[in-house]
Amino acid sequence: MHRGESVKIALLAHEKRSVAVLASVFSLRLLGLFMLLPVLALYAERLDGATPTLIGIAVGAYGMTQAALQIPFGWLSDRIGRRPVILFGLSVFIVGSIVAAYADTIWGVVGGRALQGAGAISAALTAMLADRTRTDVRTRAMAFLGMSIGMSFMLSLVLGPVLNVWIGVAGMFWLSALLGVAAILMMLGLRERAPGEAAPVARAPGGFAIVLRDPALLRLYVGVLGLHLTITALFVAVPFALRDFAGLAEARHWVVYLLVIIISLVGTVALILTAERWRHGDRTLPIAIGLLSLALFGLGGLHASLWQIVALMVAYFAAFTFLEARLPAVLSQTAPEEHRGAAMGVFASAQFFGAFLGGGFAGSIMGWAGIGAVFAGAGAVALLWLLVALIPSRGTRDVSLPAG
Numbered sequence: 001m002h003r004g005e006s007v008k009i010a011l012l013a014h015e016k017r018s019v020a021v022l023a024s025v026f027s028l029r030l031l032g033l034f035m036l037l038p039v040l041a042l043y044a045e046r047l048d049g050a051t052p053t054l055i056g057i058a059v060g061a062y063g064m065t066q067a068a069l070q071i072p073f074g075w076l077s078d079r080i081g082r083r084p085v086i087l088f089g090l091s092v093f094i095v096g097s098i099v100a101a102y103a104d105t106i107w108g109v110v111g112g113r114a115l116q117g118a119g120a121i122s123a124a125l126t127a128m129l130a131d132r133t134r135t136d137v138r139t140r141a142m143a144f145l146g147m148s149i150g151m152s153f154m155l156s157l158v159l160g161p162v163l164n165v166w167i168g169v170a171g172m173f174w175l176s177a178l179l180g181v182a183a184i185l186m187m188l189g190l191r192e193r194a195p196g197e198a199a200p201v202a203r204a205p206g207g208f209a210i211v212l213r214d215p216a217l218l219r220l221y222v223g224v225l226g227l228h229l230t231i232t233a234l235f236v237a238v239p240f241a242l243r244d245f246a247g248l249a250e251a252r253h254w255v256v257y258l259l260v261i262i263i264s265l266v267g268t269v270a271l272i273l274t275a276e277r278w279r280h281g282d283r284t285l286p287i288a289i290g291l292l293s294l295a296l297f298g299l300g301g302l303h304a305s306l307w308q309i310v311a312l313m314v315a316y317f318a319a320f321t322f323l324e325a326r327l328p329a330v331l332s333q334t335a336p337e338e339h340r341g342a343a344m345g346v347f348a349s350a351q352f353f354g355a356f357l358g359g360g361f362a363g364s365i366m367g368w369a370g371i372g373a374v375f376a377g378a379g380a381v382a383l384l385w386l387l388v389a390l391i392p393s394r395g396t397r398d399v400s401l402p403a404g
Contacts (some may be wrong), residue, residue, distance in 0.1 A: 004060040011137050014191075018132040019141045022189045024084070025183040026125050026145060027152035029093060032176030033062055033116060034156035035163065036362030037235040038257060040109075042243065042250055043169040047106040056363020060232045062111050062117030070352065071208075074123035076113045082128035086121045086187055093119030094180040101173035112173065117352065119180075123300040123345040128363065142332050146325045153324070154261045161254035167319075210360045220389060221346055223285070224327050225354035226385040229295060230378040231320060232358030237374040238309070238365060245371070246306040256306070267291075267318025270293050275326065285326065289386040291319040296379030300372045 012021070034108040037059065044055045044382035077085040093116050100112025126145070133141045163172050211217050242248045242256060295316035302308040328347070362374045 007356070011133075013324075015141065015348050018190065019129065021143055022129045022132075022187050023145045023148040024126055025186055025314055026088075027148045028089065028179045028183045028186075029119070030149060031152045031159075031347070032093070032097060032179045034173055034404065035160040036155050036169065036176075037158040038157055038239060038253060039164040039172075039250070041253075042239050043164075044082070044109055047109060048104065049086030050106040051361065051363075052367030053363040054361040056233075056236045056366065058106060058109045058113055058355045059236050059360070060359020061113035063232070063352040063357075063359065065114045066120045066352030067349045067356060068349040070110060070123045071345040073120045074127060074342075074348075077088050077124040077127060082124050082131065082345035083187065083190075085124045086128070087184060089119035089121035089124070090180050090187070091119070094177045094184075097173045099178035101170050104168055114332055117174070120348075120352075121269040122348045122352075124345050126348075128293070135337075138332070139146075143329060143361070146328055150321055150325055154373070156262060157257035158254050160249065161257065162253075163249045163254035169333050172175060172240050189384055190368060191229070205377060208342050208346070211335060211339050211346055214334075216341055217331070217346075220327055220334065221350040222329050222388050223289075223323070224347055225350040225357070226381050227292075227327070228354035229319065229358035229361065229381055230292065231363035232355045233378040234296075234299075234376055236359060236362035237299075237371045238313070240366075241303045241309055241371050242306070245304050246309055248306060256310060256313075256351075257285070260317055263319065264314045264317035267315065268321040270312050271318065271322040275322075285330075286386060286389050288322050288326075289382060289389055291315055292323070293379050293382035295319065296375050296382055300374075300379060303371065305373065340344060358368070 040059050041055050044050055044058045073085050073089060094225060096112050096115025096118065098112075100109050100114055103109045103112055126142075129141055129145060130138060160172070163175065168177065169193050240251075240254065242253055243250060248256065271284055271288055274287070295312045297311040298315070299309065302312060331347055332340065358378070361377065365374045
């Protein structure tokens with residue numbers, strides 16, 4: 001590679017700062033949402049008015065408002081600017097965290113979680129990152145964002161049970177509010193417009209209609225909806241499986257999650273290497289989806305002991321971590337550049353709507369048929385996604401992994 005080419009693809013100083021700040025803001029907010037996943041179901045069980053269905057809704061309520069507001073907030077950020085929308089969304093997230101911290105009924109927690117999700121800024125943050133990076137380095141910037149989100153999620157699984165012992169769930173909601181304040185301060189420290197940054201490109205009309213008709217993009221929307229449906233359902237059922245079937249005290253759940261994360265990374269790396277070897281990440285997707293489905297069906301019948309749960313969760317998270325990082329990368333390569341913002345908005349809405357459906361679905365199924373049925377039902381959703389992914393499609397754009 002010539003020296004000129006190397007300079008061309010290097011991130012500029014303002015791009016590095018933008019990527020670091022926006023990835024940190026994204027991660028802090030998601031940490032405030034995700035660290036409650038491993039502990040919220042057991043906490044909600046003890047609240048006044050709790051039922052299995054409402055417990056599930058409390059876990060996934062943030063997804064309902066996220067799904068409803070991602071597209072409007074993304075549209076608004078095109079009109080009034082990214083920064084005002086992001087700052088407003090973070091403020092709403094802080095209010096929701098405080099509401100949930102004060103709540104002593106299941107409905108109060110549901111309302112607080114819904115308000116947390118109403119700060120729907122994922123699309124605006126992603127669009128701002130695209131605005132502030134050049135085309136040559138944008139894929140790398142998006143990959144860094146995806147990795148930071150993945151690390152935030154994995155960290156939350158371990159932090160949640162530990163913090164629950166130290167400060168309780170109400171304290172974790174207060175901590176979420178403080179994380180929101182930290183994110184606001186980071187955004188205020190980021191320049192409105194970086195030196196040499198071009199204004200956002202005007203988008204062609206009809207973006208949403210176009211990205212909703214594209215078969216390749218529709219598969220990705222279905223995929224991310226199914227992926228987040230299964231992960232939310234998993235965390236409605238797994239805490240009860242660990243406590244009631246494996247006999248593991250709540251204070252020790254973090255050990256299981258840490259062990260699962262560490263071991264599952266081996267499987268994730270294997271999937272990534274396979275995708276790179278084949279040079280087509282989309283060909284690896286059915287393998288990961290199939291592993292996801294098998295792990296969930298396995299948990300449906302094999303959750304009577306701790307080691308059964310650990311082994312099957314390792315398989316699940318190997319696939320989940322790969323898919324969580326790979327789907328947005330495929331989206332960024334598949335969506336037309338002039339409509340990428342619209343595609344990102346729909347993708348984010350599908351992702352969070354899946355989280356809401358997963359919570360309600362798991363709570364209802366658990367109250368009616370038990371924990372095993374929750375896992376099996378989530379496995380059936382993953383199997384349906386696999387069938388969709390295997391349907392041949394004409395005109396699908398090349399989504400091969402970039403060289404190097």
